[in-house]
Amino acid sequence: MEYKWIALSNTTIGVLMAAINGTIIIISLPAIFRGIDINPLTSFQYLLWILMGYNIVTATLLVSFGRLSDIYGRVRLYNLGFLIFTIGSILLFLTPNTGDLGAIELISFRIVQGIGGAFLFANSAAIITDAFPAKERGKALGINQIAALAGSLIGLILGGILSVYYWRYVFLVSVPVGIFGTAWSYLKLKELGLRSKGEGIDWAGNTAFGLGLILLLIGVTYGLMPYGSSQTGWTDPYVMASMISGAALLVSFVFIERKVKYPMFRLELFKNRMFAAGNIASLLRSFAYGGLMIMIVIFLQGIWLPLHGYSYSETPFWAGVYTIPLMLGFVAMGPISGWLSDKYGSRFLATLGMVIVGIGFLLLTTLPYNFNYTEFALMLFFMGLGNGMFASPNTASIMNSVPAKYRGTASGMRSTLQNAGQTASIALFFTIVILSLESSLPTALATAVTNAGAPQLVPLVHNVPVTGALFAAFLGYDPVKALLANVPSNLIPATAIHIMEQRTWFPTAIAPAFMGALRNAFYIGGIMTFIAAIASALRGKRVIAEEKEEKEVIKNA
Known part of the structure; x- marks a missing residue:
């Protein structure tokens, strides 16, 4: 097997494993919190840190690790990342305690995983760029990008399956892959890239x-x-x-x-028009797109799936299944766009991809809360196509534009902007939805309980925290049981309790308010995506750093 395919397969396994781990937690959180005997709705800080701590650590370390890789070797630190990630997975599986201490241990071990993931993400694109000739990099990076998105969606489905059996299996699944990947990377990968020898930290x-x-x-x-x-x-x-x-x-x-x-962040790279425009477009795309999945999952779990007969305990798994069209669109377009960018350049494909995603956001705003799934699936597939059209050409454009000795730094800078954008995007989408619901949700719930025959609950529902309602749906908890838990049953008519315990009551009560809030988030996502398209269009003509350097050598000879 040619070395370039060894490098691609190994880095693809690494990215796939890290991406699966990033989302498998989302679906598995109810089982994990039950396993360590913590109620996440009363321990919101643990919920947020387990959900977002991995991304925070990864985003923080990417540039530093990319720079260290340029000095000490990309393969060496990539291999170390595989090892650290595997150790983190083993520690998570073995989490010894329960309660608050167990939650803190989970957060700490996720941080260990995040450190390993940062090594993997910082170096995978650079190792591929070193291994492949310029005319094949778009295709190779496209396959690698597909692994990242496929891993995200596989994680949603796998988490739903494994958490049904035992919450520790969610972490165990990464261990054999990590052991195999670590051994293979140490045995097969070799240093091809130029090093920045003699430079300090x-x-x-x-x-x-x-x-x-x-x-x-x-x-x-x-x-x-x-x-x-x-x-x-x-x-x-x-x-x-x-x-x-x-x-x-x-x-x-x-x-x-x-x-x-010896700066860690090569600011002079931003003087390169292609590098700057590609990274700005990637950052804006991450701001717009990073929170999309979690908002769609919350909407499916909290409203659409219960309205269509699914119990709250089943909704996390089925939410993952119903988002598969997004992955299929990306998988269909990713390799094609990478191959086309190798032949014709990245600007048109990446720009068109962002335009398609922007149109997809606008189409999502037209959906009623009880939508037809076929229409929804086609919209997700359409957005997946646009994202696949953007990802690999944009990455190839960025990596092709930098000198070989700075590829680790450039890869770390690119991944940092992308990961930080995704983390901030989740916070942005949540903030938009929470602020939009702050005024509309209490009124909607008050109307619903009054119509159900329990007007005495109006003061109670006016005090329901929006975050609690959101995350109850997100985690697969029955929010009505949580609502009625602290109310003596003799204060509420039996007919009202019967109405409120119907599976469709709560989703129908909050759906109009939540859909209005979600539309605001989709509009903002669409605007940022169209701005990303403008940034992408400004990247200029195709530039390949090696060819430019060769021409300079010939010119000066």
């Missing part, structure tokens, strides 16, 4: 960037938690201080990188 830049991004993303995460009488925490002084401090450190990072001898 930018400790000041690493500290400012890492700490700044951590503080900023922590602020974003806790901004989703209720504070005082507000449904969100954006006015919490600690959240504001965290975000302001993080932003200040990131601004200082720019000045540090201009002064140090």
Whole structure:
């Protein structure tokens, strides 16, 4: 087997494993929290950190690891990432305690996985770029990108299946893959890339960037938690201080990188039009698209699936199944767009892909809450096609535009912007939906309980936290049981209880308010996607760094 296919298959396994792990948790959270004896609706901070902590750690470390890879070898640190990720998976499977301590252990072990995942994501695109000639990189990167999205959706389905049997299996599934991948990578991968030998580590830049991004993303995460009488925490002084401090450190990072001898973040790469436009388009696309999946999953689990006869305990699994068209669209277009970009360049394909995704967002706003699934599936497939049309050509464009010795840094920079955008996107979508529901949900619930014959519940439903309602649906909990748990049954007529315990009552009560909130999020997602299309169109003509360097050598000879 040619080495380039060995490199592609191994990096694809690594990306697939890391992507599966990123979403398998989403579907499995109810079983995991039951397994460690924690109610996530009363321990919201644990829920958020298990959900988002992995992405925060990965996004923070990507650039640093990419720079270290340029100095010490991409394959060496990629192999180390496989090993660390596997160790993290074993620790998660073995989580010894329950309760608060068990939740803290899960978060800590997920951080270990995040460190391993950062090594994998920072180096996979660079290793592929080193192994493949320029005319085949788009196709190779397209296959790798397909693995990332396929892994995300496989994780949703696999989590639904495994968590039914035993919550620890959710973490165990990564162990054999990790052991095999680690052994194979150590035995088969070899260093082909140029190293930045003799260059030092930018400790000041690493500290400012890492700490700044951590503080900023922590602020974003806790901004989703209720504070005082507000449904969100954006006015919490600690959240504001965290975000302001993080932003200040990131601004200082720019000045540090201009002064140090060996910067970790090669700002001069942004002078390259193709590199800058591709990364800006990728960041905007991540802002727009990163929170889409979780919003669709919440909508399916909380409203559409219960309306169509599924119990709340079944909805996490079926939500994963019903989002498969998104993956199919990406899988159908990813390799084709990569192959076409190798022949004709990236600008047209990537730009058209973002236009298609933007149109998809606008189409989603036309759906009623009790939509026809065929229409919904076609919209998801359409958006998957657009995303597949964008991903591999854009990545190939970025990686082709940088000198060989900076590919690790460039790959880390690209992945950092993408992962940070996805994490911020989840927070953005949640904030839009929570703020939109803040005024409409209490009224909708008050009307629903009054019509059910229990007007005495109106004061109670006015105090229902929006985040609680959202995550009850998201985690597969029956929200009506949670609502009635603290109310003496003799205070509510039996007929009212009978009406409210029907599976369709709660989804019908919140559906109009939630759909209105979701439309606001889709409109904003569409606007950002169209701006990403404009950025993509501004990338200019195709540039391949090796060819440019060869021409310079010939010219100066």
